[in-house]
Amino acid sequence: MRYSKPTDESNLFSLDQRLANDTLRLGALSLCEVLLFDDCRYPWLVLVPRVANCVEFLDLSEPQQQMLARDLQQVSQLMKAEYPDAKLNVGALGNVVAQLHVHLVLRTPDDPAWPGPVWGHSPAQRYSAEAAVQQKREWQQRLGFIF
Numbered sequence: 001m002r003y004s005k006p007t008d009e010s011n012l013f014s015l016d017q018r019l020a021n022d023t024l025r026l027g028a029l030s031l032c033e034v035l036l037f038d039d040c041r042y043p044w045l046v047l048v049p050r051v052a053n054c055v056e057f058l059d060l061s062e063p064q065q066q067m068l069a070r071d072l073q074q075v076s077q078l079m080k081a082e083y084p085d086a087k088l089n090v091g092a093l094g095n096v097v098a099q100l101h102v103h104l105v106l107r108t109p110d111d112p113a114w115p116g117p118v119w120g121h122s123p124a125q126r127y128s129a130e131a132a133v134q135q136k137r138e139w140q141q142r143l144g145f146i147f
Contacts, residue, residue, distance in 0.1 A: 013050045016099040022124070024136050027145035029074065031067035036139055039124035040131060043083055043106040045139070047071055054100045057092070072102060078142055079106055093119070 023035035037044035113121035
């Protein structure tokens with residue numbers, strides 16, 4: 001079966017419910033929503049282009065592709081500055097959630113999934129309510145969303 005992109009482009013952007021359930025919203029960059037993945041074991045952000053019906057990188061216009069690249073570069077540089085000894089993994093799989101989204105996960109040899117992938121390793125260990133508020137505030141400050 002071939003995927004066919006919806007032809008009605010009038011739909012407004014909306015975040016896939018699975019992403020909404022698994023993340024905490026931090027703010028927005030030029031093109032992307034920035035989300036904190038709700039797993040306290042990893043520094044893990046997710047960028048989602050605010051483009052309706054976007055499944056593939058190719059669904060973005062060339063200017064949008066460039067904006068995505070800039071957003072990824074900005075967040076990647078910030079994450080590496082905060083965790084200079086970690087390995088930054090960047091991936092856009094889309095096998096479970098079709099909406100285009102890019103994971104940025106900092107990995108270290110002492111993380112529970114090392115050296116394998118974080119996906120499917122084990123259930124997420126969600127932030128406590130207090131830790132979620134603290135992590136959101138810290139990432140928002142780092143990203144310049146709050147001063």
